[in-house]
Amino acid sequence: MARVLIVGAGLTGSLCAALLRREAARPVHLAVWDKAGDSGGRMATTSSPYDPQSTVDLGAQYITRTPQYAQKHQSFYDELLAHGILKPLTYPIEGSVMKAGDSNFVAPQGVSSIIKHYLKESGANIRFRQCVTQINLKNNKWEVSKETGSPEQFDIVVLTMPVPQILLLKGDIVNLISEHQRQELESVSYSSRYALGLFYEAGTKIDVPWAGQYITSNPCIRFISIDNKKRNIVSSEIGPSLVIHTTVSFGVTHLERDVEEVEELIFQQLENILPGLPQPVATKCQKWRHSQVTNPAANTLGQMTLHLKPLLVCGGDGFTHSNFDGCVASALFVLEALKKHI
Ligand SMILES: Cc1cc2nc3c(=O)[nH]c(=O)nc-3n(C[C@H](O)[C@H](O)[C@H](O)COP(=O)(O)OP(=O)(O)OC[C@H]3O[C@@H](n4cnc5c(N)ncnc54)[C@H](O)[C@@H]3O)c2cc1C
Numbered sequence: 491m492a493r494v495l496i497v498g499a500g501l502t503g504s505l506c507a508a509l510l511r512r513e514a515a516r517p518v519h520l521a522v523w524d525k526a527g528d529s530g531g532r533m534a535t536t537s538s539p540y541d542p543q544s545t546v547d548l549g550a551q552y553i554t555r556t557p558q559y560a561q562k563h564q565s566f567y568d569e570l571l572a573h574g575i576l577k578p579l580t581y582p583i584e585g586s587v588m589k590a591g592d593s594n595f596v597a598p599q600g601v602s603s604i605i606k607h608y609l610k611e612s613g614a615n616i617r618f619r620q621c622v623t624q625i626n627l628k629n630n631k632w633e634v635s636k637e638t639g640s641p642e643q644f645d646i647v648v649l650t651m652p653v654p655q656i657l658l659l660k661g662d663i664v665n666l667i668s669e670h671q672r673q674e675l676e677s678v679s680y681s682s683r684y685a686l687g688l689f690y691e692a693g694t695k696i697d698v699p700w701a702g703q704y705i706t707s708n709p710c711i712r713f714i715s716i717d718n719k720k721r722n723i724v725s726s727e728i729g730p731s732l733v734i735h736t737t738v739s740f741g742v743t744h745l746e747r748d749v750e751e752v753e754e755l756i757f758q759q760l761e762n763i764l765p766g767l768p769q770p771v772a773t774k775c776q777k778w779r780h781s782q783v784t785n786p787a788a789n790t791l792g793q794m795t796l797h798l799k800p801l802l803v804c805g806g807d808g809f810t811h812s813n814f815d816g817c818v819a820s821a822l823f824v825l826e827a828l829k830k831h832i
Pocket of ligand 1: 497502523529532533548549550621650652683735778780782805806814815816817
């Protein structure tokens with residue numbers, strides 16, 4: 491059985507795993523490794539340390555289906571809607587720019603439930619806290635090293651982490667990337683921003699008429715979501731939760747600062763926008779060094795094949811664009827590349 495390793499348990503990696511399980515001509519041994527402690531990547535959902543039901547989406551907030559992708563990716567939307575993983579967004583997001591025919595969806599169980607669904611479907615052997623550091627060629631297989639534990643061998647490797655993290659990998663991979671490919675990979679750029687999740691005691695009232703709001707007049711804060719309301723979970727037993735996304739310029743300026751200091755700066759600005767907010771019982775500040783792709787790899791058609799025999803492919807939003815459909819498109823291109831080898 492071919493041993494396939496997918497690095498990254500974000501949307502691209504989890505969907506690649508599910509598609510491969512469904513469409514491979516022969517059975518494969520599938521492994522998914524992620525350096526984080528849980529799945530989701532930039533579609534992460536985190537819960538209050540005091541109440542597992544009080545959660546925030548720290549990265550992606552909602553999925554916008556455009557008319558083009560409503561057709562092209564219909565089966566993906568149908569599947570997630572049929573399982574109740576996506577539901578239409580019913581509360582207003584003030585300041586969002588909707589084009590004719592667009593529809594917004596939220597994930598009631600948190601956006602990471604999309605990733606968890608695909609991982610479950612894949613039946614893959616999933617391992618967290620596995621930070622891949624090196625990829626070497628050994629006896630016509632890939633020997634993959636991680637920060638801890640022994641290296642392991644695979645027939646096929648798929649890399650789905652943000653492109654700058656692919657370029658950090660050591661070993662034979664460094665010399666296998668052609669000069670032209672390296673230039674393309676180095677041209678991929680991302681915005682940076684912080685996300686701050688705030689968890690409140692059950693029964694706390696956050697009295698605003700919206701579920702989310704884009705802010706245009708603040709140097710620090712770009713977006714606020716009353717996260718439980720966005721997902722239509724308004725209950726006196728579950729503490730409300732808020733998420734704040736900073737502007738990219740704030741994110742870039744404070745990228746190397748202590749997260750605690752950044753959290754304090756965000757709180758000061760939040761007081762100007764929503765004065766008198768109660769004290770949260772818990773907070774979670776997340777730095778997104780690689781937030782959304784500002785310049786994807788050109789001429790790569792959704793994936794880049796770094797080596798043919800054995801196969802080494804990379805995919806992810808760095809090869810398309812940063813949203814649900816960008817990741818689905820990339821996963822489909824990765825699948826096409828893989829099918830020829832399985
Ligand atoms: C703040 C923010 C807001 C967003 N808003 C939206 C939105 O509203 N709607 C929308 O559709 N999209 C949104 N996006 C974009 C969307 O989240 C991304 O396009 C998508 O999640 C990318 O998925 P991915 O699987 O390609 O990459 P990732 O989610 O980044 O997954 C890559 C995974 O690789 C792992 N990894 C990295 N290096 C290694 C290593 N060396 N070894 C092992 N594992 C490694 C990481 O831990 C990560 O889990 C937003 C993103 C951010 C950050």
